[in-house]
Amino acid sequence: MAVKTEAPAAVAEIRPFTVEVPEAELEALRARIAATRWPExxxxxxxxxxxxxxxxxxxxxxxxxxxxxRGVEARLNALPQFVTEIDGLDIHFIHVRSKHEDALPLIVTHGWPGSIIEQLKIIDPLTNPTAHGASASDAFHLVIPSLPGYGFSGKPTSSGWGPTHIARAWIELMRRLGYPRFVAQGGDWGALITDLIGLEAPPELLGIHTNMPGAVPPDLDKTLLSGGPPPSGLSAEEKHACDQLGFFYQHLAYALEMGTRPQTLTGLADSPVGLASFMLDHDEKSLELISQVFAGQRRGLTRDDVLDNVTLFWLTNTAISAARLYAENKFPFLSAKGVSLPVAVSAFPDELYQCPRSWAEQSYPNLIYYNKHDRGGHFAAWEQPQLLSEDLRAGFRSLR
Structure with missing residues (x-):
């Protein structure tokens, strides 16, 4: 894959970035798809x-x-994209400043099997709210980085780029961009990293928002992860969340493989169809939605949405480098981390679990916003950009 950046004069320099994929690479991709050997x-x-x-x-x-x-390539190149080196690694990011000068800086972090593609639909609603029926006072300046080993960011060549390191790098990125105050948001890996930004609690950070809350009581999380039954005395919402988690924890094979033997997944770098199949099987509800999309139904995602993301992984050859983040992680995904800063929570029904308000209040003692939705799943910015945009405006309004 060919990209263009201007040569840096200093390590801290921020360089413009453009995506230019040679047509030969796209032709080679199509040839590999055509040559797929199918199972029964x-x-x-x-x-x-x-x-x-x-x-x-x-x-x-x-x-x-x-x-x-070329469609998504053009959309990406229409946005201000940059690369900057942090701790010896190139970090790629989208940086869209609002025309509203009092906009609040917001850093948004994606997860796996996602990328910056996930957030493209929320950029205009958040940076240009008056065009979407919202107030100029709710505008954001947006920073959307690619995780290390993902997309157009550099691939770590040694261990050490785990979630804590990334959280600290994101704080450095916001400082490097000159923001004296900011908020942070994330889902999936982005949720964990955003929690850790909250734990770091830099003086510039006003608060965080998560659509995959780290709010499961730790003892309960351990019980469910080991296949044990939930305790008695739970509310209906808490019991439903336990049922969701119990099912998900029985279907974690993809995370276990990436967390213990990521290099064994070399086949994902060789077969585009193998890569796509592996990426589709993240969770039950997302797979159901995507299957319906490719069966011709209209759902929250389109066929192009799905393939924009998979193709980005293929063209950047990041299946394995992205998988290594699971091996780097030392934190439980969904249990409480001890964040004391202001926190806003969006609870979507088809997330890995729909976080009950009681758990959110217990895990985030400074909970400033909670919204329980009746639709939407794991990839909130991708599937329900309007709902997530509305939550971000409302959730951070008191911090401006």
């Missing part, structure tokens, strides 16, 4: 064995014959 059909009538053959074959047909990478 699953022996069950549902998704209990993983991504169904009909779904991945429909994805492959569209990817090979109709999908156009």
């Amino acid at each position: 059909k699953e022996t069950v009538g549902d998704q209990s064995q993983g991504v169904q053959l009909a779904t991945i074959q429909a994805l492959a047909r569209y990817w090979q014959k109709e999908y156009d990478w």
Whole structure:
């Protein structure tokens, strides 16, 4: 893949960045898709064995014959993109400043199997709120970095780039951009990293927002992770969250493999269809949604949404470098971390678990906003950009 950056004069310099993928790479991708050797059909009538053959074959047909990478490439290049070196590693980020001078700086972090593609739909609603029926006083300056080993950021060549290191790098990035005050948001890995930014509590940080709260009581999290039953005396909301978590913890094979043997997944760097299938099987509800999309139904995502993200992973050859973040992590994903700063929470029903207000209040003692939604899942900015944008405006309003 070809990219263009201006040569740095100093380590701390921020260099403009442009994506330019040679047509030969796209032709090679299509040829690899056409040459896929397919397995036999699953022996069950549902998704209990993983991504169904009909779904991945429909994805492959569209990817090979109709999908156009140039569309998302143009969207990315229409945005201000940059690279800066932090702790010896190039960090790529989108930086869109609002026309409203009193806008609040916000750093938004993606997760796996996501990328900066996830956040493209919330950029204009947050930076240009008056065009979306909201007030200029709710505007944000947006910073959207690519995680180390993901997308256009550099790939760590040694261990040490875990969530804590990333959280500290994001604080340095916001300082380097000259922001004396900011807020942070994230989902998936971005939620954990945002929690850790909150734990670092730099003086510039006003508060955080999460759509995958680290709010499960630690003892309960350990019980559910080990397959044990939840305790008695739970509310209906808490019992439902436990049921969701119990199911998810039984289907963590992808995270266990990446967390223990990421290099073994070399096949993901060799087969685009293998990569796509692995990335689709993140959680039950997301896979169900994406399967319906490739069956011709209109849902929160489109076929291009899905393939923009998968193609970014393929063209940057980041399947393995991204997987290593699981091996670097030493934190439980979903239990409370001890954040004492102001926190806003969005609870979506098809997330890995829909966080009950009681857990959010217990885990975030300075909870300033909580909204329980009736639709939306794990990739909130991607699936429900309007709802998430509204939550970010409302959640941070008291901190301006």
